[in-house]
Amino acid sequence: MGPFVAVQALWLFLPAYCANMAPVFAAKIFPGWKRPMDGGRVWRDGRRVFGPHKTWRGLWSGALVGAGVAWAQSGIRFTSWDLSDFGAQDAAWVPTILGFALGLGAGVGDAAKSFAKRRAGREGGTSWVPFDQLDFVLGGLLLALAAATLVDAAGLTSRNWFAAEFLGPRWPILLVLLLATPLLHFVVNVVGYKLGLKKVPW
Numbered sequence: 320m321g322p323f324v325a326v327q328a329l330w331l332f333l334p335a336y337c338a339n340m341a342p343v344f345a346a347k348i349f350p351g352w353k354r355p356m357d358g359g360r361v362w363r364d365g366r367r368v369f370g371p372h373k374t375w376r377g378l379w380s381g382a383l384v385g386a387g388v389a390w391a392q393s394g395i396r397f398t399s400w401d402l403s404d405f406g407a408q409d410a411a412w413v414p415t416i417l418g419f420a421l422g423l424g425a426g427v428g429d430a431a432k433s434f435a436k437r438r439a440g441r442e443g444g445t446s447w448v449p450f451d452q453l454d455f456v457l458g459g460l461l462l463a464l465a466a467a468t469l470v471d472a473a474g475l476t477s478r479n480w481f482a483a484e485f486l487g488p489r490w491p492i493l494l495v496l497l498l499a500t501p502l503l504h505f506v507v508n509v510v511g512y513k514l515g516l517k518k519v520p521w
């Protein structure tokens with residue numbers, strides 16, 4: 320794997336990184352479409368289930384962006400999103416499905432974090448290190464694993480894409496994602512704040 324492991328990890332996870340930024344842009348483009356995922360409901364503790372900032376718009380925008388980015392990446396031959404050696408030569412929709420799962424998982428992880436954050440009594444928009452930084456990584460990995468396993472069981476791939484790319488001898492990829500993502504997250508959020516896209520620099 321060598322020194323390219325970091326580049327490999329970032330390339331492999333690019334759909335999830337883009338998916339995690341998508342809700343902020345979607346909020347700018349479709350400000351009126353803000354139906355919250357919890358439907359305004361409160362939990363037993365009297366606090367919102369997820370909070371007003373977790374919208375369906377944000378969740379699905381992430382899934383669509385994840386799908387689109389993976390689809391575009393799959394066209395670049397001999398890189399990890401070109402799934403030719405997984406028996407998916409003519410099926411660009413296999414990487415597209417996996418990118419969709421990665422993006423949706425990023426949003427599900429983010430919402431699960433918000434659920435725990437509300438239970439911990441923390442308001443939306445406050446910082447909660449390292450959960451705000453890693454929620455979408457864990458959610459993305461989990462749903463990508465599920466999707467790759469389903470796609471493989473359905474005979475659409477010749478071997479499990481997730482296992483081949485993230486597990487076994489490829490474990491340093493996971494290590495890079497867990498260590499580098501919080502740093503990347505801080506940089507991207509400060510830039511987003513300076514550009515006026517985000518209300519807070521985290």
Ligand code: CTP
Nearest residue numbers: 342343346372373374377378433442443444445
């Ligand atoms: N967003 C959204 N729907 C989602 C996730 C995010 O509409 N499912 C939008 C919201 O406008 C939100 C912004 O993206 O304010 C930033 O998202 P995030 O930082 O994840 O939300 P927080 O306000 O920090 O909420 P929490 O404390 O629950 O993480």
Ligand code: MG
Nearest residue numbers: 444445451521
């Ligand atoms: Mg946040």
